Amino acid sequence: MLLNFYKYQGTGNDFVMIDNRKGVFPKDNTELVSFLCDRRFGIGADGLILLENDQAADFKMVYYNSDGRQSTMCGNGGRCIVAFANFLGIVDQEISFVAIDGLHRASIDDGIVSLEMQEVQEIMEKSNSLFLDTGSPHHVQLVDGLKDFDVPKEGAKLRYGIYGEQGSNINFVDQESPDTFNVRTYERGVEDETYSCGTGVTAVALAMYHSGKTSNNRVRINTPGGKLEVKFKSSPDGYKEIWLTGPAKLVFKGEINVAS
């Protein structure tokens, strides 16, 4: 069977995107998703995203990590599926879609996508890190020498060492200026460093504000794959109106032969 796909990337976090509005994709086929994401034998990506019909919103997003398993919310993937929906002509300026963590609003302007993330009520402070869930679980830790830090090794140690079966994504951070941070992320379910992680960048922005490293509620984040911005409102019961903004691009489209 020939499978049509589109390849998108959002600040270097890349995804196989499939229009599954006809509902023909075998959603429980972990092996197939892992093959499609394989960078040697398949298309290659950090994850795979299905665009599906939804009764209450413009569309539904189903996200898989490259290990082939469905996972929690993907911020960069959410920005890329908005660009994909715009390319397919199924949305206009103001967009809403349903993901595993609920309804999201979004907008797109000349390839730049702003995505509203779910509210965050709790940020856990540990001895040298913070932990919060921005749609996916994130460990946030300031480090010296981020540029040369062994993110795959140190990230795996923490992901498997202190976060049990569920695991967590691991973000290593250094501060560039009062409102700008550099971030490198080890991603659960990719089990390696990715060029960028949207829910991770969102977690870093909130964690840095929460711990007083910045007093700005509009935070710039540099990742190896590009620049993102997170703005938010702080309230007595947490953080809301959290918007993740950055580029999302179609790289290529194609078809791939898969066993039917």
Ligand SMILES: N[C@@H](CCC[C@H](N)C(=O)O)C(=O)O
């Ligand atoms: N790259 C994503 C995060 C995707 C989910 C994450 N790997 C997990 O399993 O928690 C993003 O941009 O947020």
